Amino acid sequence: MSTTRGNAILNVEHVGMKFGGLTAIADLHFDVQESEILSLIGPNGAGKTTAFNIMTGFLKPTQGRVLFRGRDLSQTRPNEIARLGLARTFQRTSVFADDTVRDNVLIGLHRHGDDTRAAALLDRLFPTPAARRAENAVRERADAIIDMVGLTARAGDKAGSLSYGEQRLVGFALALAVEPKMLLLDEPVSGMNASETQGFVRLIRKVRDEGVTILLVEHDMPMVMEVSDRIVCLNYGRLIAEGPPEAIRTDPKVIEAYLGKSAAKLEQREVAHA
Amino acid sequence: MTRFIAPLFLVVFALLPLGLTDPYLLNALIITGILTICAMSLNLLLGFTGQLSLGHVAFFGIGAYVSALTALGFDVSLPFGLRVTHEGGAPLLGFLLAILITGLAGYLIGRLSFRVRGAYFVIVTISFAEVVRLVALNWVELTQGPLALTAIPNMVLPVPGLGDVALRSKMQNYYLVLAVAVASYLLIARLVASRFGRAMRGLKENESLALSLGINATRTLTVAATISAAMAGAAGSLYAHYIRIIDPDVFLFSYTVTMVIMVVSGGKGTLAGPLVGGILFGLLPVALRPVMAPEAQWIVYGAILIAILFLMPRGIVPALEGLGERIAARRKAGDKPTDVMPAKMGANP
Numbered sequence: 001m002s003t004t005r006g007n008a009i010l011n012v013e014h015v016g017m018k019f020g021g022l023t024a025i026a027d028l029h030f031d032v033q034e035s036e037i038l039s040l041i042g043p044n045g046a047g048k049t050t051a052f053n054i055m056t057g058f059l060k061p062t063q064g065r066v067l068f069r070g071r072d073l074s075q076t077r078p079n080e081i082a083r084l085g086l087a088r089t090f091q092r093t094s095v096f097a098d099d100t101v102r103d104n105v106l107i108g109l110h111r112h113g114d115d116t117r118a119a120a121l122l123d124r125l126f127p128t129p130a131a132r133r134a135e136n137a138v139r140e141r142a143d144a145i146i147d148m149v150g151l152t153a154r155a156g157d158k159a160g161s162l163s164y165g166e167q168r169l170v171g172f173a174l175a176l177a178v179e180p181k182m183l184l185l186d187e188p189v190s191g192m193n194a195s196e197t198q199g200f201v202r203l204i205r206k207v208r209d210e211g212v213t214i215l216l217v218e219h220d221m222p223m224v225m226e227v228s229d230r231i232v233c234l235n236y237g238r239l240i241a242e243g244p245p246e247a248i249r250t251d252p253k254v255i256e257a258y259l260g261k262s263a264a265k266l267e268q269r270e271v272a273h274a
Numbered sequence: 275m276t277r278f279i280a281p282l283f284l285v286v287f288a289l290l291p292l293g294l295t296d297p298y299l300l301n302a303l304i305i306t307g308i309l310t311i312c313a314m315s316l317n318l319l320l321g322f323t324g325q326l327s328l329g330h331v332a333f334f335g336i337g338a339y340v341s342a343l344t345a346l347g348f349d350v351s352l353p354f355g356l357r358v359t360h361e362g363g364a365p366l367l368g369f370l371l372a373i374l375i376t377g378l379a380g381y382l383i384g385r386l387s388f389r390v391r392g393a394y395f396v397i398v399t400i401s402f403a404e405v406v407r408l409v410a411l412n413w414v415e416l417t418q419g420p421l422a423l424t425a426i427p428n429m430v431l432p433v434p435g436l437g438d439v440a441l442r443s444k445m446q447n448y449y450l451v452l453a454v455a456v457a458s459y460l461l462i463a464r465l466v467a468s469r470f471g472r473a474m475r476g477l478k479e480n481e482s483l484a485l486s487l488g489i490n491a492t493r494t495l496t497v498a499a500t501i502s503a504a505m506a507g508a509a510g511s512l513y514a515h516y517i518r519i520i521d522p523d524v525f526l527f528s529y530t531v532t533m534v535i536m537v538v539s540g541g542k543g544t545l546a547g548p549l550v551g552g553i554l555f556g557l558l559p560v561a562l563r564p565v566m567a568p569e570a571q572w573i574v575y576g577a578i579l580i581a582i583l584f585l586m587p588r589g590i591v592p593a594l595e596g597l598g599e600r601i602a603a604r605r606k607a608g609d610k611p612t613d614v615m616p617a618k619m620g621a622n623p
Contacts, residue, residue: 056486082488090486096479107476108487110469126464138469178487 007034009069009182009213010055010086016063017050017237024050025237027064032182037204037214039224041248042234043257048217049091051234052186055215056088057081068182083111087180091187094171097160101151104159104170105142108177142177149173149203164191172203182213189220201227225249233257276595279546280459283553291448299560300444304516306556307451308509309529313536313548314458315505320534321542322466323498324478325388325395329403330533333503335524336379336406337372337510339417342426342520344368350416365429365515372511373504380503384496391495407525422521429515447516454512458505463545465501474498478543539582541589550590555579 008031017025025047032038040048053059055066057078066073068086076084096104146155149169154162159170168188175183185204189197197220204227208214218224224231224245231248233241235257241248248254287303294300316330347362379402387398410417417423429441429450441447465471473494476484485491514520532555540551558578562571586593 058482058485078482078485079488079490082486088486090483094483096476096483098479099475103472103475107472107484107489110473110476111488174483174487 008032009034010215011067012051012055012064013067014064015051015054015061015066017047017054017059018062023237025054025061025234028234028237028239029064030232030239030242032213032215033230035208035211035213036229037208037216037227039216039218039228039231040234041218041221041224041231046234047237048234049186050237052088052184052217056086056184082178082180085179085181086184087175087178087182088184089168089171089175089186089188091190095159095162095167095174097158099159100156101146101159101162101170101173102139102142102155105145105173105177106138108174109138109142109145145173145176148176148206150199165193165196168192169200172200176207180212182215183207184215184217186217187219188216189218189223197223276544276546276591276598279591280549283549284456287452291445297444300448302557302560304444304448304451305513306553307448307455308513308516309532309536309556310549310552311451311455311458311509311512312506312529313533313540313552314455314462315502315509316533317537317542317544317548318462318465318502318505319498320537321544321547322471322474322478323495325391325495325499326534327399327499327502328396328530328534329399329401330502330506331525331527331529332399332403332406333376333380333506334510334513334529335403335410335522337376337507338514338520338524339410339423339510340375340507341365341368341372341511342423342514343416344371345427345515346423346425348416365427366431368515369429369508369511372507376507376510377500377504379507381496381500383503384499385492388492388495388499391491403525403527403530407522410522410525417522420521422519423514424519426514426518426520428518429512441515447512451512451516454508458508459545459549461501461505466545470494470497535579539579539589541591541593544589544591544595547589547591554590 010032012028012030012032015025015028016023028047028051040051042048050059054061055068055073057073057076057080060074068081068084071084073081073086082088096107099107143152143155146152149172151166151169151173154166159167162170168191172185172188175185188204189200192200201223204214204216216224216228228245230243231241231245232239233248233251233254240257241251241254243251287307290303291300294303312330312334315333316327319325319327319330343360344363345365345368347360349357349359351357383398383402387395411419413419414421427440429447430438431441431450433439439446441450466474473484473489476487476489477491477494481491510524513524536551536555537548538551539555540549541547555575558575559571562574566574582590
């Protein structure tokens, strides 16, 4: 089982996914190195979200396999994958709307200090001092996470009442609550304005600096170019390019498939800045 | 505001029998209490996990039969010449066995149906209740079938200083039901506030998100079903030792419907909801009986139910909560009536 090459934390090995006659992904093959920020880009319908759902166990690939820290995920359920330390955020539904921000994070922390001893069961049923200590520890941890994403002022508000950008931060906080070794972010800055996006980029870097590997799916090209160590580009379910942002930016296949306008715009912007 | 409902009810119902001597009313209160325990247990599933058990009466009935048979004893022959004989034992043992066996039944039903959930769970629970009813009706050697199990002994509790006390009077049974109801309420309150409760809430609100956070859906729902079933089983045991005669009618679908009405009208997913709904719809027939003809009673019962669900679709307790919030908001606004103006003026000095 130990097929980890170098210090790759995630290996996507020749993964294919067919929905009936439609090939969503064909022979996708790449590695994610530990503590890097890797972006997965490609036009709409290129198979990015499908790839995401396969990596997190929400879909089972029709071909190939995904290894997380050397462990094959093809027989692993989503909740078990989360427990292995691979957390994700969602493109749309990303919060428990009827709960406060703090309660959201507390749900995410549901297995904080997981303990299966009989005493822990008793603690759950009776308000023993140990139970109170554990509860306080969980609440402190929740407040620390909320502080990290910058939502302390909204901690008591219902998540559903927050702005779209803030809800994305709640989703991010939830994923952090799992205490992951790797985070998969599905279009995390969509719906955020420029300054919120900048704040989020700083946040991603901070989390990465704490040793969490990041895999990002995003349409915001300037943001992707700025934050990524490496980029993987998909089109029609196939990998068409892989490399550092500078290489991807100038790759003719990428420009043709997807970046055409954005790249042109980027270059213009750089000219304007110069 | 709704936080005070349960303590208020506890005080009222703890003191009520002191001024109440009518055995008919006391009986109605005991039956209402037993059904309210069932409603609380159903609420744990329906309200807090969103899974509807339409066969909840099965757990109630199994609890009643297990407890009765433990106390009465039985002598059944099984296939392959096997023979099981039980002499009859302490009702308290029956109570504990009822909890254990119904908990096990809830666990099995949960394991069977929670991989698919939703409508499948509803169907599995309905079928389960019907199968159990038919077993109770036809396994005459064990259950006496339609002839009913009779002369079930009253509950016997070991009381320090007095030895074993048989709870023969209505008053004693009333306080036993009240004690079990309080214990059930506290257990649910504690569960809901715990990590386990957070997992349940997460699953109910957004299952994909909950799964991505590592919440094990099947296990969480199965544990909820086990506890819920065991609680209904405890209520069944109380019923058997109070009424002292049970027949397969304890599995009637209408009991399940009553439990669902209690939970939904009171407010599913709230701690106080099943208490309010349970006491309202448990005692409503008693209140209507002296003032109108039997046919009219059920029409009024239905009309009141429809009116409640029409005016308060989420139930009485959530409606009260909403009202409390609105009053608090108005009071806040009333304290600072010039709130908007100074802000505007401050912006334009």
